[in-house]
Amino acid sequence: MDIVFIFEWLDASWLSDLARTSAGLFSMVQAVHILSMIMLCGMLILGDLRMLNVVLTGVPSDIIIANTKKWIYIALAGIILSGIYESSAIAMKLATNSFFWAKMAGLLMGIVFMLTIRSAIYSRAPEVIGSNGPQSDAVEAWVVKLVAVTNLFIWFSVAANGRWIGFS
Amino acid sequence: MLNELLFKFATWLDGFQSSTNLHEALYAYGWVEGTHVLTLTLFLGMLLVIDLRLLGVAFKELPASTLVERLDKPMMIGFIVMLISGALLFYAIPVRSTQSIWFRIKVVFIIAAGINALLIRNMTRSSDMSWDNDPVPPKRIRVGAALSLGLWVLVVASGRNMAYDWWDCHKEMPHFMYWAAGCVNELAAFE
Amino acid sequence: MTTNTLGKVAAVCSIVIIIGWGIYWGVQVQDTMCLLEAATSEDFPECMDNL
Numbered sequence: 326m327d328i329v330f331i332f333e334w335l336d337a338s339w340l341s342d343l344a345r346t347s348a349g350l351f352s353m354v355q356a357v358h359i360l361s362m363i364m365l366c367g368m369l370i371l372g373d374l375r376m377l378n379v380v381l382t383g384v385p386s387d388i389i390i391a392n393t394k395k396w397i398y399i400a401l402a403g404i405i406l407s408g409i410y411e412s413s414a415i416a417m418k419l420a421t422n423s424f425f426w427a428k429m430a431g432l433l434m435g436i437v438f439m440l441t442i443r444s445a446i447y448s449r450a451p452e453v454i455g456s457n458g459p460q461s462d463a464v465e466a467w468v469v470k471l472v473a474v475t476n477l478f479i480w481f482s483v484a485a486n487g488r489w490i491g492f493s
Numbered sequence: 494m495l496n497e498l499l500f501k502f503a504t505w506l507d508g509f510q511s512s513t514n515l516h517e518a519l520y521a522y523g524w525v526e527g528t529h530v531l532t533l534t535l536f537l538g539m540l541l542v543i544d545l546r547l548l549g550v551a552f553k554e555l556p557a558s559t560l561v562e563r564l565d566k567p568m569m570i571g572f573i574v575m576l577i578s579g580a581l582l583f584y585a586i587p588v589r590s591t592q593s594i595w596f597r598i599k600v601v602f603i604i605a606a607g608i609n610a611l612l613i614r615n616m617t618r619s620s621d622m623s624w625d626n627d628p629v630p631p632k633r634i635r636v637g638a639a640l641s642l643g644l645w646v647l648v649v650a651s652g653r654n655m656a657y658d659w660w661d662c663h664k665e666m667p668h669f670m671y672w673a674a675g676c677v678n679e680l681a682a683f684e
Numbered sequence: 685m686t687t688n689t690l691g692k693v694a695a696v697c698s699i700v701i702i703i704g705w706g707i708y709w710g711v712q713v714q715d716t717m718c719l720l721e722a723a724t725s726e727d728f729p730e731c732m733d734n735l
Binding site for chain 2: 355356359360362363364367368379380381388389392396481485488
């Protein structure tokens, strides 16, 4: 499926013109992108380290995971919008950048994994991990921890690829 | 005088072979910078959770002290990694960093954030923490938390702007900017 | 889907992601480092033969 036309369209758009002409605005958008990453990964790290029983052990995991959700969605919106703005300035260069595509693949994988498997497994964490009271319907503890490690790995790769786009 | 002192210190650091090696290394500088940026998610991520609780907008079911005390360790681990990687980045390019107006602004904001953090800590320790279980803490705590978030946002933005050469010493700038950025050689040319 | 099945699906997916994505990403990083080395050095690095 050839989607280069999307990058060609972006490259010729008014957004691209704006992104290329105003360096000050561009750097502010970059800062928004980094701050959104901090919010997104920070909330995910909190949840995953909790489920690994590394931080806030004994604190009900349901409360922690539930509280992170809103901020994760806000951060994702910020990251995607600022990311589109940043991409418009170098659209054609990104179309052929392998780190960019790896980042997008990781981002998609991370979002799907977080919304499906991670969400389902964390809500069924056994008492020894979740501390949410007796659970009639729980998965094995090692599965919860494996999901946590997987999530951390995916999002680490997204952030690292993002950094390497800048180097490549 | 301070500018001359800082410039002398930076030039002395720049003289070390290891400084040049780190700057010119194929991977090392990239790894250090990558570590510095990625560790932000741990350090500021944990700080964000604490500040959101102290603002009374998230994690309201949990006592504030639980988050403040128990997220302190991962936050400080992140902070130490940030300090070390930041110091290495400075060491790799000491002269440009010292003469970067954005680096200077960043350091001022970091110091301000540190003072703010100490003030919040003193406030919480001297109070009876009767508000610990309240969903929304007292106003002075919320102000401190808002300041904390604001200052760290400015630290990140300043750090990001360091990559741009808008106000580098080799650029044409007003005299005041040469002084603010510590462009010692350019200031001497003025005299 | 029962909890037991969900647990198995989650475990399999996680292992596939860690191994599969890990290998893909590792190879990509290796290739890029090789290209970087080729671009910055005078000699032709050995790793270029494997690209």
